[in-house]
Amino acid sequence: MQVVLGPNRYGKAETRLVRVVRDGDVHHLKDVNVSTSLSGEMEQVHLTGDNAAVLPTDTQKNTVYAFAKKHGLRQIEDFALLLAAHFVDTQPTIHHARVEIEEYLWRRLPERGHSFVRDGTEVRTCLVHHDRDGRSTVVSGLKDLVVLNSTGSEFHGFLQDGYTTLRPTTDRVLATAVTARWRHARPPADYGPSHARVRQDLLDAFAGTHSLSLQQTLYAMGERALTGGPGLCEIRFAMPNRHHFLVDLAPFGLDNDNEVYYAADRPYGLIEGSVLREDAPDAGFAWE
Template identity: 80%
Template sequence: MTLLLGPNRYGKAETRLVRVVRDGDVHHLKDINVSSSLSGEMESVHLTGDNAAVLPTDTQKNTVYAFARRHGVDQIEDFALLLARHYVDSQPTIHHARVEIEEYAWERIPATGHSFVRTGQEVRTCVVHYDRDGSVSVVSGLKDLVVLNSTGSEFHGYIVDGYTTLKPTTDRILATAVTARWRHSVTDVDFGKSYAEVRKLLLEAFADTHSLSLQQTLYAMGRRALEARPEVCEIRFAMPNKHHFLVDLEPFGLDNDNEVFYAADRPYGLIEGTVLREDAPDAGQAWE
């Protein structure tokens, strides 16, 4: 029997970094979580334990901190590109780098220069891939963007079989926690502006769409972003349906005209989908 070493990678997961920029009495805060994965000429370390080709994961962690001090941290996509290029370009045994970053939002407390409150906003994300041949992939995104429409949503006309108990409705609460990831067709991008605009478009489409299904809303959100942002060629969603069930108040002699709901956390419907340009390069490729 012949055995072969298959695809592999290694790296440092979840390097937590908080960067404070002191502009006199006014401070600026950047709070991120960085994970790196490297691959290349790794046969010997797996087969014989020879570490000569390995850049230690501890070194990857230290590089994150040193680069934060030397170069600063502005847009997470740019910082991820900087790290990925460094790992590949500085080490001949490293052929590919993947850098993933999550960013956590803080807001300055009013009338202060150095006091902050962690906001309830979504988590901003990015994943960068960089190869020795110079090919680059940048995927921006967000997760835990919790949104809700208290009306303007219906659900009916679905398959009914012997196990169906769900009643059709023409007026329901539609709520979800959006995870969205969008791939850039170019890397010469103002990532901060692009992120803000895509986020705004997603929210506008969610609010504007009279929804007959969460799938319809998903597509409308992706379409709105792609039509307005030429630098984005593909966007992928995972959107749980955060069910809100009308509570039966008749036992208490009360009516309930779509006012009192039970918010269920599980089980939940999970809607996933991709919207992309017909001419998107490498359409449907894996992003992991």
């Protein structure tokens, strides 16, 4: 039996970076988590321990900090593209770079130029791939966008067997924490407004869809994002169903007309899916 080396990559995960821009008394804050991963001519480091082709992960970390100072950090997609191209273009043994960034959002307190509060749990994301042939692919996204409809959601007509106890309903709470990632067919002029537009499309579709299932809502959100503006070719979702169960108040002599719920955190249904244009080009890489 012959054993060979399969696909591989290495990098520095979760480099935490906070950059403050001081504009007089008004400060601007960027809080990000950067993960870099490189692949290329790595056979010998695996087979013999020869490190001649390896750019140390500590160097990758230092590059993140240095680039934040030299180039600034405005949109995370642009910063990821800059890093990925640098690693591939400056190191002959590196053929592919993957850069993933999470951005944690802060909001300036009113009339306070240098005081901030964390803006909820939502995280902005991006994933960039860059190859030796100069091809770059950008996936923007968000996670932990928590949304809830207190009515306008049903669930019935599903398969049932001897283990089914769930009752059909024509009025339920629908809640989820959206993770969405969208691929750009062509880069926008500015990733900031593009991200804001897609995020608003997702919210509008969630709120405006009378839902018969979370799957139906997922598709409606994807369709709205793809048709709401130019430049996107595919969007992928992971949406946990944050179940809200009516509490039985009958033992206390009380009615419960869709008013008092128990919000369960687990187990939960997990709905995943993608929506794409028919002419969407192949991504050419794994999204993970």
